[in-house]
Amino acid sequence: MKMTQLLLPTEREAPADAQALSHVLGVRAGLIRQLGAGLWTWLPAGWRVHSKVTTIIREEMDAIGAQELLMPIIQPRELWQKTGRDKIDELFSLQDRKGAELVLAMTHEEAVTFHVSQIVRSYRDLPLMLYHLQLKARDEPRPRAGVLRTREFIMKDSYSFDRDQDGLEHSYQLHIEAYDRIFDRSGLEWYRVESDVGVMGGSGAHEYMAPCPAGENEVALAPGYAANVEVASAEPAPAKLPPRLGEPRELPTPGKQTIEDVSVALELDPSALLKAFPVVAASGKMVLAMVRGDHRVNEFKLRAALGEPFRPATEEEITDSLGPVGYIGPVGAELPVLLDTAVADQDGEWVVGANRPGAHLAGVAPGRDFAFESADIRSVEAGDLVGGQPIRLEAAIEVGNIFKLGTRYSEPLGATYLDEEGKETPIVMGSYGIGPARIAAAAIEQNADEKGISWPKSIAPWQVELIGLGKSGTPEADAAEALYAELQAAGVDVLFDERDAGPGEKFTDAELLGCPLRLTLGKRSLESGALEVQQRSGLSELPAIALGDQTVAAVIAALAELK
RNA sequence: CGGGGAGUGGCGCAGUCUGGUAGCGCACCCGGCUGGGGGCCGGGCGGUCGCAGGUUCAAAUCCUGUCUCCCCGACCA
Numbered sequence: 001m002k003m004t005q006l007l008l009p010t011e012r013e014a015p016a017d018a019q020a021l022s023h024v025l026g027v028r029a030g031l032i033r034q035l036g037a038g039l040w041t042w043l044p045a046g047w048r049v050h051s052k053v054t055t056i057i058r059e060e061m062d063a064i065g066a067q068e069l070l071m072p073i074i075q076p077r078e079l080w081q082k083t084g085r086d087k088i089d090e091l092f093s094l095q096d097r098k099g100a101e102l103v104l105a106m107t108h109e110e111a112v113t114f115h116v117s118q119i120v121r122s123y124r125d126l127p128l129m130l131y132h133l134q135l136k137a138r139d140e141p142r143p144r145a146g147v148l149r150t151r152e153f154i155m156k157d158s159y160s161f162d163r164d165q166d167g168l169e170h171s172y173q174l175h176i177e178a179y180d181r182i183f184d185r186s187g188l189e190w191y192r193v194e195s196d197v198g199v200m201g202g203s204g205a206h207e208y209m210a211p212c213p214a215g216e217n218e219v220a221l222a223p224g225y226a227a228n229v230e231v232a233s234a235e236p237a238p239a240k241l242p243p244r245l246g247e248p249r250e251l252p253t254p255g256k257q258t259i260e261d262v263s264v265a266l267e268l269d270p271s272a273l274l275k276a277f278p279v280v281a282a283s284g285k286m287v288l289a290m291v292r293g294d295h296r297v298n299e300f301k302l303r304a305a306l307g308e309p310f311r312p313a314t315e316e317e318i319t320d321s322l323g324p325v326g327y328i329g330p331v332g333a334e335l336p337v338l339l340d341t342a343v344a345d346q347d348g349e350w351v352v353g354a355n356r357p358g359a360h361l362a363g364v365a366p367g368r369d370f371a372f373e374s375a376d377i378r379s380v381e382a383g384d385l386v387g388g389q390p391i392r393l394e395a396a397i398e399v400g401n402i403f404k405l406g407t408r409y410s411e412p413l414g415a416t417y418l419d420e421e422g423k424e425t426p427i428v429m430g431s432y433g434i435g436p437a438r439i440a441a442a443a444i445e446q447n448a449d450e451k452g453i454s455w456p457k458s459i460a461p462w463q464v465e466l467i468g469l470g471k472s473g474t475p476e477a478d479a480a481e482a483l484y485a486e487l488q489a490a491g492v493d494v495l496f497d498e499r500d501a502g503p504g505e506k507f508t509d510a511e512l513l514g515c516p517l518r519l520t521l522g523k524r525s526l527e528s529g530a531l532e533v534q535q536r537s538g539l540s541e542l543p544a545i546a547l548g549d550q551t552v553a554a555v556i557a558a559l560a561e562l563k
Numbered sequence: 564c565g566g567g568g569a570g571u572g573g574c575g576c577a578g579u580c581u582g583g584u585a586g587c588g589c590a591c592c593c594g595g596c597u598g599g600g601g602g603c604c605g606g607g608c609g610g611u612c613g614c615a616g617g618u619u620c621a622a623a624u625c626c627u628g629u630c631u632c633c634c635c636g637a638c639c640a
Contacts, residue, residue, distance in 0.1 A: 012589065012601075013575050017568095017633040037632065090639070107640070141564075141638050149639085196640095205640090216639085403640075433640085469599060504600035522599055532599095 001462065002484075003497040007044050009033075010509050020214035022441035023146025025453050029512045031461070038143025038151035045513065046440070048461040050154070053186060053436040054133055056458065057156045060182045064174040066129035066158050071111045073135050077101035079110045082412045090138040104137035109409045109431055112159045117415035120161065120427065126417060127167050129174075131158030133436075145214050147437045148397060154437065160430040161410075163419065168404055168428045175402050175432045176206070183208055183399065186439050187456020187563070189446055191226040193219050195401065196300045208400035210438075212445035215395040220380050222391040230300040233376055234384035234391050239271035239292055241348040245363030248331060251351075254358035257326025259293040262360060266351065270294040273351045274343060274364075276328045278313035278321075278335070281306050286313060286321060288333055290352075291340040291378045298379040305338060305375035323355030330370040331361055337372040344374035397442050400434040447537070453514030454536045457562050462495035464559065465515040467506045469522030472498070480521040483531075483551065490552045492559070511536070516562050519545075519555065533558055 008030040018024040026032040031046030042050055058068065077093065080086040080103055092104035105111065112130055120126065136155045143151050160171035176192070183190040188210045195207040207228055209219050220232035227233070256262045263270045273293030279302070280286050287306065291297050303309055315325055321335060322328040329352035330337045343350065349363045366372055382393050407426040410416065415427045440459065447454040457463055466487065468480030477498070484496040495515060497506045503522070510518050520532040530544035531551065545554040 009573085011574060015633095016575070019634070034632090085640090088640090109640095138639085142636090144634085401640075431640085467599095471598075474598095502598065502601065504602080507600050509601090520599080524599065 001495050003495065003499050006495070008509075008513070009043070010512055018146065020145035020148060020441075020445070021448050022148065022212075022214060022444040025444050025448055025512070026146055026441070029453055029514070032147055034146075038140055038149065040147050040150055040437075045461040049440045049443075049455070049459050050436050052459040053439050054154075054156065056185050057133070057182055057434055057436065060178040060185075061131050061156070061158060063181075064129070064178045066131045066178075068132060069130055070132050070134060071105075071108050071115075073105050073137060074102055075105050075111055077103050079114060079413075083110055083409055084412070085110070090140060092137045092139050105134075106136055106138050107155070107157055107431070107433065108132070108134065109159065109405070109429075110413065113409040113413045113415050113429070116159075116161055116427065117410070117413050120415070120417055123163050123417050123419050123425075126161055126163045126427065127171060128161040129158060129171060130161075131156060131432075145216075145441075147441050148214055149216065150437070153435060156434040156436065158432045160432070161415075162428045162430075163417070163425070164428055165406075168406070168430050172204075172402060172404055172430050175430070179208060179400055179402065179432070179434070182434065183210070183439075185458055186443065187447075187458050188399070188439065188442055190399065191219055191221065191396070194227040194231050196228065196230045196304075205401065205403045207398050208402075208434075209396035210399045210442035210446065211394045211396045212442050213395055214441075214445055215397040217396050217398055218393050219396045220384075220386075220391045220393055222386040222389040225386045225389070225391065229379055229393060230298065232380045232391070234380040234386045236292075236295070236342045236378075236381070236384050237271075239294075239343075239346055239348065239350070240269035241272050241350070242268060242362075244349050248361045248364050248369055250354055251360050251362050252358060253327075253360045256360075262351065263293065266360075266362070268351060274329070276322075276330070276353060278318050278328065279306075279310040280313050280317065281310045282308045286317065286335055287338050288322070288328075288330060288335045289338045289340075289377055290330060290343065290372075292342055292350075295340065295342060295378040295381070298377060301375070301379075302338075302377045305377050323353065324357045327353040327355060327357055327359060329353035329355055329361060329364070330366075330372065331355070331364055333370065337370055338377065339366055339372040339374045340378045341374050341376045342378055344372065397438055397445075398435075399438045399442055400432075402432045403430060405429040405431050447514075449539075451508075451539070452512035455514045455516060457516045457559070460515050461513065462515045463493040464517045464519060464555065465495045465497060465510050465513065466519045466521065467497045467503075467510060469503050469506070469520065471500055474523070476521060476523045476526050479526060479547070483519075483521060483547075486552050487555065490556065492552070492556060511539070517555075517559055521547075531555075535562060537563070 010030045011028045014024040015027050033041045094102050133156050137152050140151050143149050162168045191209045192206050193209050195205045218229040220227050220229050256265045259270050259273050270293035274290050275293050277289040277297045318325055349365045351360050351362045352364050354361045383390050410427040416424045419425050444453050466484055468477055470476040487494045514536050516536050518534045525531055530546050533542040
């Protein structure tokens with residue numbers, strides 16, 4: 001591609017409202033432009049990146065025997081009513097001219113299951129894996145960070161259909177292998193982490209996380225361990241408890257309602273206090289969840305422990321059933337107490353609210369002074385141990401997820417088959433997503449420097465950028481033109497900057513755009529008889545390549561050396 | 564949805580408080596010079612100041628309403 005024919009609107013300055021690196025550089029390098037909130041156009045160079053990512057995805061999905069198809073984004077609402085997903089706030093809704101209710105698909109479980117339910121009749125038709133690359137639309141409450149969280153985006157989603165749980169495990173394992181290869185080949189640093197299965201149930205899920213500063217998620221990492229903080233479990237540092245009292249003793253704490261205030265007033269470490277978190281479950285049951293004062297309740301874990309969604313209790317509910325907000329505790333409470341394992345597993349006495357204004361109880365021992373059930377309901381903290389190793393927390397963006405659905409969709413949509421005994425059985429499903437745009441954005445975030453982007457070779461818009469110096473008609477410009485033609489003929493993925501512009505402008509743009517290998521041909525090159533070669537990563541100079549019969553072969557060899 | 568901020572030429576911004584001929588840098592167009600890190604000289608094009616209504620002799624500027632976008636949080640299969 002010749003630069004003069006390319007729509008590549010590079011910008012010297014960052015858009016004023018951009019924060020995330022992938023947003024700033026995506027716009028400055030001329031890859032993407034915004035149309036509205038969470039609505040982005042991929043310009044030619046950016047679309048090349050996107051296409052390279054989707055090509056890798058297709059190759060690896062095909063390699064595990066998945067078949068590509070294409071399903072509509074506009075779908076009858078009725079289908080979504082059958083699975084109950086028509087209630088989701090993020091679902092875009094519309095009507096046609098006849099008033100028929102339609103939705104814009106957020107994913108395609110309903111559609112693919114609908115088809116499979118009609119087509120698949122026998123156990124002989126299974127297993128089956130289907131995928132497509134299609135737009136998803138989500139009415140996000142808050143799109144942000146350029147292309148990282150948008151209202152419309154292309155997603156690769158695949159679906160597996162098996163006879164039973166064992167079959168699902170196998171399909172799931174195939175996807176793990178394919179996904180590992182996809183993210184490796186895309187040049188990302190990534191982790192496969194355990195994730196929350198969410199309210200939809202299912203028997204297991206993993207997320208693929210790419211660490212980057214603009215990431216919206218946090219992952220807990222230790223040698224041999226990686227999990228979304230939503231589900232991560234680790235061993236906490238022990239609470240720093242004062243000497244035992246042997247029985248509860250009331251202490252006056254007027255005006256001290258927060259963990260911090262109470263711990264300062266009593267001269268205790270926050271871990272010596274228990275934090276009470278009253279919640280009301282969807283069924284109406286009220287529960288007093290308790291964690292250590294220095295810990296935080298993890299909503300995902302708590303929901304899992306309760307077995308149903310919940311909301312925090314209102315101030316009125318708290319006052320009616322316990323005591324004044326700021327002084328509530330488990331002793332004498334009429335509510336079931338759900339105590340975090342970090343507390344339940346340590347023998348000792350803690351400080352809790354006395355359920356009376358201006359008072360706390362010290363010397364309270366779980367079990368002796370109040371009954372409880374225990375569960376892991378706290379969020380891990382940096383420094384907690386897993387297998388004796390401290391964990392660290394890192395921001396990351398979710399670039400893919402894999403999910404064991406079970407019969408969540410096959411049952412409501414009637415996707416069944418007849419087994420060997422002629423018995424009607426629901427199909428066991430899995431679903432697997434990847435966001436190519438997020439892969440591109442994560443690659444920018446992970447590899448950028450102060451000059452611009454530094455693409456992994458596999459997904460760079462072009463692998464090579466050839467910069468021709470000197471205005472057209474000069475010998476050096478002619479030589480550059482000739483070299484470009486030879487590179488093209490040899491199948492090299494090359495962008496040729498033959499603009500009538502100054503060298504500074506060309507170099508700066510090349511560094512912004514971030515093609516892995518830069519070739520420079522100017523008057524100086526003709527004098528020395530060699531082409532200058534620089535790799536974008538680290539901006540380090542590589543050995544010059546002699547101009548002549550072997551130039552193209554040498555360029556291809558230099559390219560092969562790059563990661 | 565709560566909090567904060569912003570809409571003035573393609574981009575980045577000033578001007579708004581204190582109403583009086585719409586400006587600057589970059590980009591763009593023409594001519595010339597320069598030609599290995601966004602170079603120089605000269606001449607140009609381009610904006611009903613987000614939108615609607617109001618106040619006024621006069622509104623980018625004051626008032627009312629409204630739309631859009633961004634950031635933090637909530638939310639997020």
